[in-house]
Amino acid sequence: MVDMARWGPMLAAAGIRVTNQRLLVLDVLAAHRLPVSAQRVHTELQDRGEHTGLTTVYRALASMAEAGIVHAFTHMGEAVYRLCGPARHHHLVCRVCGMVAERQENDVVDGFRAEEVYGVCATCEER
Incomplete structure (x- = not known):
C-alpha cells in the first residue's frame, strides 16, 4: 500500500507531480x-506485482x-539512490559497503562546502 500521506506532500512541496509510480x-x-x-527498485516493484x-x-529517480x-x-x-533528509547536509559514504551517513554541519574549507566525503565506516574498518 502506497503511503500517500507521507510522500504526496513531499513531492508536491518539491514541485513534482504526485503519481502512483513516484x-x-x-x-x-x-x-x-x-x-x-x-x-x-524496479525488481522490487515487479515482485510486488506493480x-x-x-x-x-x-x-x-532523476526528477x-x-x-x-x-x-x-x-x-x-x-548509480545508486537514497532518500535524503530535508535539511541542508553533506554525505559521508563508505567506499566498501556503500553505507551513507548525513552530516548537517556547514564545514567550509578554502571556500568549498563538502557534498560527499568518501571513506571507510567503522564496521568495514574492523573487518
Whole structure:
C-alpha cells in the first residue's frame, strides 16, 4: 500500500507531480538503509506485482534527485539512490559497503562546502 500521506506532500512541496509510480519508488527507497540501484527498485516493484517500467523508475529517480528528495551516489561503478533528509547536509559514504551517513554541519574549507566525503565506516574498518 502506497503511503500517500507521507510522500504526496513531499513531492508536491518539491514541485513534482504526485503519481502512483513516484509514490511506489519512494516506498521502495524508504525500505532500504543503504542506497539502491534503479534496477533493484524496479525488481522490487515487479515482485510486488506493480507494472512500472524501468524507464519510469529512472525518470522518477532523476526528477526526485533534481528536487533534492533523493540523492544519487556512485557505488562500485553503478548509480545508486537514497532518500535524503530535508535539511541542508553533506554525505559521508563508505567506499566498501556503500553505507551513507548525513552530516548537517556547514564545514567550509578554502571556500568549498563538502557534498560527499568518501571513506571507510567503522564496521568495514574492523573487518
